[in-house]
Amino acid sequence: MTTTAAGRDPALGHEDMYPMLLDSIQEHAVVLLDVSGRVLMWNAGAERLKGYTADEIVGRDFACFFPPDDVARGRPAEVLRLAAEQGRHEVTGMRVRKDGSRFLARLTFTALRGPDGSLRGFSEFSHDLNESKEAGARYRGLLEAAPDAMVVVDGSGEIVMLNLQAEKQFGYHRDELVGQPVTNIIPAGFSERLVTDALRTPADALTQEIGTGLELVGCRKSGVEFPIEIMLSPLASAEEILVTAAIRDISVRKASESQLAQTEAKYRGLLEAAPDAIVAVGEQGEILLLNAQAERQFGYRREELVGQQITQIVPEGFAERLAADGLRSPADALAQRIGTGIELTGRRKDNSEFPIEIMLSPLESDEGVVVTAAIRDISVRKAAEANLLVKLGELQRSNEELGQFAYIASHDLQEPLRMVSSYTQLLSKRYSGRLDADADEFIAFAVDGANRMQRLIQDLLSVSRVATKGRELEPTASDDALGDAMRNLQAAIDESGAVVTHDPLPPVLADRAQLTQLFQNLVGNAIKYQAGGTPTVHVSATGDELEGWTFSVQDNGLGIAPEYFERIFGMFQRLHKRDEFEGTGIGLAICKKIAERHGGSISVESVKGAGSTFRFTMTAVGGAS
């Protein structure tokens, strides 16, 4: 131990006071080391800071104060070498207490040399930075003032210091973390980052703004993990590597981000799942986005279209519509229902064109009005429509041909039939009674058959004439038509003594000749199908100019069983034997044809034995306008 010359004289006899002096220094550990670093002397401050008594530590290597990593790196020898070379070496670093706990210390090593300059040993002054009244307090104050959790980590990845926020965030007490590996609270990613950050200058680190930090996972004492963002900055003053980490809990931000991402994903999903191609177009007609259907429909990849003009895929009509739609409110646009869109032509990448229907809806956005267009390929529908038109034409033609066929067939059948009929009649006339009884009967059957066939053909012609020879429907006084029918039936009326009455009848839209025939057939039937009493027939009409008119022809005749209500309007349907009532069963079929040609219908209501009421409907004169 050396003393200054100046201090020797007054201090003479006080040498025993030196240890007392040293022991009085409580804040600092003062340790005397020999050249190899063995502890020679140990003051009370050292005992307090490091936990060893002088008896326990004197004679041991001071390397036991270093964390094992430092020892492994040869740090203790390094420190002594630097102190020997430079006379004095200051360092901030972790120190290990007797109980294994650590603390951040400020250390000053000084080489002690004899008068000859030979190295005699080293002194080590150290104090706990956490307790430091000066630098430590300042440092701690800064840490505590930070809004984020702050953790100071040394080069070996051990936690040196932390602030209150860090304690709260990770749920540990300070003592539980200091000296522990940072992986306890940040299991992965920190160390790797530490290495790269060690290579950065503090200036670089400072330019790394908050918000661009590294996102990692923090782990609480409870084991619960939570997302964190950390910003690292190396401590400029530290000779040993110390890194300050600002740690921010980003649970809330992450949650909202993922919610946003989910919402976006949902909309994107909706967009992609839409059955139609959807293209969003900006005010200048540029394509902003499109879905997969649009890619498929037009044969482009997404990136080929975004930013291009909509005219590339919809050459005409869209821009004009865009202008018009820009003037509409979103509510108006919404009111435009699917199916009422405009039909335009789309153009694929290969320049082929196809019919489309588009529905536009403007959307106010930050970038101005964005128009969303739902574009439907209506090729199939168009083809179906065209096909339907063709089929309709074919149907009309076939219907006309059928009508023509019926007419021509029945007309042309008449010619040969006239020969058969005429010559059998001639036979009958010339040779009746001149051959034998059989011949007379045979001839009679032939004549009868030919006559009936002529009637049938005449009836067929009458039916087909309803359609082929019908005249334009025009306002017709229906009581005039009934009058005509009565005149035609005069013989039958007179013969049967029938009483035919009628209410005032309205004018209707009709082919007068056909309306006459309709009345004539119905009234004629009413007179004809009687049990033998006096036929009474009443014709009336109900309805109005708006709904049209329903005519009734009511009789007191035989009546019809309900099971025949439908059948009697069929062609050649008869309910009576030929010898009871004449007729081919065509009259009501003609009535039905006429009613239908006039846009109406015909039906019957009847009780067997108590008369029938036939009803048919006609369009009112005002109904057509």
Next chain:
Amino acid sequence: MTTASPSAPMDVLLVEDSPGDVRLTREAFSETNGHVRLHVAYDGVEAMTFLRQEGEHEHAPRPDLILLDLNLPRMDGREVLALIKEEDALKTIPTVILTTSEAEADILKSYELRANSYLSKPVQLVAFNDLVQSINDFWSKARLPQRAQK
């Protein structure tokens, strides 16, 4: 002008392609007790040859009445009618359309071509006979211009 004698036979040219109809007509006229000489042309071309007294019909008489069907092979009744009414020598011969057609268009066209009347063949034999009787009665009484001199 001379008055045609009621007893003088009437020459009638029937232009008809159906032998059945020809026979029916012949039968019907035979029942009229009139003096009708019925001549038959089976198509329009033959009818014109007859009327122009050409070829085999060189000695054919000028008919007092023509009964003309409309639907005929080679040259149809409308063409025949048009030719008859265009030729000075023939246009005064009464020409009656006797056909199965009831079409309005045929009726109108025939009168436009100056047919003297238009008759539809009735389906029933009795009615047909009545019609032929009427034709005979009417045209045997009708006064006609004196035959043009050859």
